[in-house]
Amino acid sequence: MKVSRVGVVxxxxxxxxHIAGLRRLGVQVHGxxxxxxxxxxxxxxxxxxxxxxxxxLIDAVDVVDVCTPTDTHAAAALAAIRAGRSVICEKPLARxxxxxxxxxxxxxxxxxALHVAHVVRFFPxxxxxxxxxxxxxxxxxxxxxxxxxxxxxxxxxWYHDVARSAGIIGDVxxxxxxxxxxxxxxxxxxxxxxxxxxxxxxxxxxxxxxLTHASGAISHLTASWARTGASFxxxxxxxxxxxxxxxxxxxxxxxxxAPPDLxxxxxxxxxxxxxxxxxxxxxxxxxxxxxxxxxxxxxxAALAIALAALESAETGxxxxxxxxxxxxxxxxxxxxxxxxx
Amino acid sequence: MTSPESPAAASxxxxxxxxxxxxxxxxxxxxxxxxxxxxxxxxLRAADENADRGKPIADGFGIxxxxxxxxxxxxxxDAVIVCSENAxxxxxxxxxxxAGAHVLCEKPLATxxxxxxxxxxxxxxxxxxxxxxxxxxxxxxxxxxxxxxHDGALGRIHGAAGTNxxxxxxxxxxxxxxxxGGAVMDHTVHVADLLRWILGVEAVEVYAQVNRILxxxxxxxxxxxxxxxxxxxxxxxxxxxxxxxxxYPTWGGVTLELVGEQGIATADAFGQTINSYHxxxxxxxxxxxxxxxxxxxxxxxxLAEFIAAIREGRQPRPDGWDGYRATEIAFGAYLSxxxxxxxxxxxxxxx
Numbered sequence: 209m210k211v212s213r214v215g216v217v218x219x220x221x222x223x224x225x226h227i228a229g230l231r232r233l234g235v236q237v238h239g240x241x242x243x244x245x246x247x248x249x250x251x252x253x254x255x256x257x258x259x260x261x262x263x264x265l266i267d268a269v270d271v272v273d274v275c276t277p278t279d280t281h282a283a284a285a286l287a288a289i290r291a292g293r294s295v296i297c298e299k300p301l302a303r304x305x306x307x308x309x310x311x312x313x314x315x316x317x318x319x320x321a322l323h324v325a326h327v328v329r330f331f332p333x334x335x336x337x338x339x340x341x342x343x344x345x346x347x348x349x350x351x352x353x354x355x356x357x358x359x360x361x362x363x364x365x366w367y368h369d370v371a372r373s374a375g376i377i378g379d380v381x382x383x384x385x386x387x388x389x390x391x392x393x394x395x396x397x398x399x400x401x402x403x404x405x406x407x408x409x410x411x412x413x414x415x416x417x418x419l420t421h422a423s424g425a426i427s428h429l430t431a432s433w434a435r436t437g438a439s440f441x442x443x444x445x446x447x448x449x450x451x452x453x454x455x456x457x458x459x460x461x462x463x464x465x466a467p468p469d470l471x472x473x474x475x476x477x478x479x480x481x482x483x484x485x486x487x488x489x490x491x492x493x494x495x496x497x498x499x500x501x502x503x504x505x506x507x508x509a510a511l512a513i514a515l516a517a518l519e520s521a522e523t524g525x526x527x528x529x530x531x532x533x534x535x536x537x538x539x540x541x542x543x544x545x546x547x548x549x
Numbered sequence: 550m551t552s553p554e555s556p557a558a559a560s561x562x563x564x565x566x567x568x569x570x571x572x573x574x575x576x577x578x579x580x581x582x583x584x585x586x587x588x589x590x591x592x593l594r595a596a597d598e599n600a601d602r603g604k605p606i607a608d609g610f611g612i613x614x615x616x617x618x619x620x621x622x623x624x625x626x627d628a629v630i631v632c633s634e635n636a637x638x639x640x641x642x643x644x645x646x647x648a649g650a651h652v653l654c655e656k657p658l659a660t661x662x663x664x665x666x667x668x669x670x671x672x673x674x675x676x677x678x679x680x681x682x683x684x685x686x687x688x689x690x691x692x693x694x695x696x697x698x699h700d701g702a703l704g705r706i707h708g709a710a711g712t713n714x715x716x717x718x719x720x721x722x723x724x725x726x727x728x729x730g731g732a733v734m735d736h737t738v739h740v741a742d743l744l745r746w747i748l749g750v751e752a753v754e755v756y757a758q759v760n761r762i763l764x765x766x767x768x769x770x771x772x773x774x775x776x777x778x779x780x781x782x783x784x785x786x787x788x789x790x791x792x793x794x795x796x797y798p799t800w801g802g803v804t805l806e807l808v809g810e811q812g813i814a815t816a817d818a819f820g821q822t823i824n825s826y827h828x829x830x831x832x833x834x835x836x837x838x839x840x841x842x843x844x845x846x847x848x849x850x851x852l853a854e855f856i857a858a859i860r861e862g863r864q865p866r867p868d869g870w871d872g873y874r875a876t877e878i879a880f881g882a883y884l885s886x887x888x889x890x891x892x893x894x895x896x897x898x899x900x
Contacts, residue, residue, distance in 0.1 A: 333823055340825055450828055461817065462690040463690050465812055466813045470709035477690065502574045
């Protein structure tokens, strides 16, 4: 099936990023948002075909791209799936595991694709690290450390409402939860602490999580909205039985300027941004191409870990996760293979 | 990568572009083959008079190989990429031009101004284009730096400091007859080209100091620093030294700082890397540290410009004169290092 029209539901921050990516892929972009003001702005500023209601959007497109707040993913995605449309869903796949399972089952039943936009897998520096792990460069992963920290987003935003977003763990840390799982495989136990160094708001603004993978590997994750007055940054460090990889977005400035803001005028540092890369891979899969590097089942697994972390932060207890139906061992060659690399 | 425009644009028929690689003496030849091999829009073949060197590389990429350059040119390629030893660029470029093939020539363009001029003239006489392989122009951070300068975001530029540090490459690179010199010949021209391109003016004077301290047994200079004055008064320096020891995590790099009236900007051309450390099984091996690249491949972007120019029937940039002027700065540096005083540019062609 050739995808020529994609409908973006939710015309906020990430919706706009997806719209820009879809534009670059040459598909016609339609849009809908519950908020009338967002609809009229989208019409004026983004030039997308704006629809007055969700049903009209679904009717007009081949693929629906859900970029709404987390707690409304399931309703929008289900409506699209039931209308026979393939769906791309922003991360997290849903707010609850029940919703996630319902989405996966509905997509299977309808015979349509369901993709979840865990974009970190498409950042070339993260993809390069995963490729190095898959090539055996670090051997068997043992200790992982991933950090994702920035300033406070809109203090009145829905993502501060844990009931809607699953909080900083569900909104921010889930990126690294998915990536840690891609590197080191399924997670069997989670311990997490949430803190409020910045605020006060109705949710945590800083979180740590310790994941125990089925392999025995340990991941230490940090997510923060408390890096006030400084730019957003991420970093990773993966240590294994044979070596280590590390990286930080601010380790080697590509274009360092005085005044600092001048660097933005230098333009993008990649031919294709990671969001466009992810959408290209999803659309290719919908058109009959290869399975993308991240699946709805991966999205469901990341959500399960994030919700377990949330539960741990609330109870103060480590939370065990049930064994995965289809175990995923991670990206490294098996220990037997590693010895011979 | 964007897909190329329809090729022989005139006919509108999208046939593959036939490209021949002439010699794998310079390792970049294998890099270019890696970008071009197996693409449906390219037909790729290779020749190397040293079959022991060239055939395994060609076989590795699955491309037809011959040890005869004449045989490669009998295939009537649309274009060739010359990756021989520096001193042998001229003869191969002249052969290719005579056969009607457009030319991409590895840097430095030539080991003398006479040779460089002859190559430019030969291509012009044959009606083929000559491009000099300066991939650093296509590295994203450098593209961003050039944009800041060209958009006027830095204001008038007064100063620039560039580096192209590297590992001592060994082999023919340290043979003055084949390479035309040492570190100055090898590593001046990338930054010199960036400066001419970004500033948009020619160099009028160069001062240089060189030495052989890093590798005293080699017959060429292994370290050097240049100071260049441009026609608009901008002063720029270049460090071209093979200063990176083998244990450094990467082969080298290119940085360039521009100092303007409204701002200062520094590009790290090959800064898109992750750090990779490998001890091997049991963590028992020796130290192995590498910076693994993850950004867009500048070689691929440069080759895209070369191929697009062939298809569109236009001159690719950077061209032969860009290659010539960059080497002129290096030749001036040698003269200055010898005399201990600045040298005026341009140099006489037969100088």
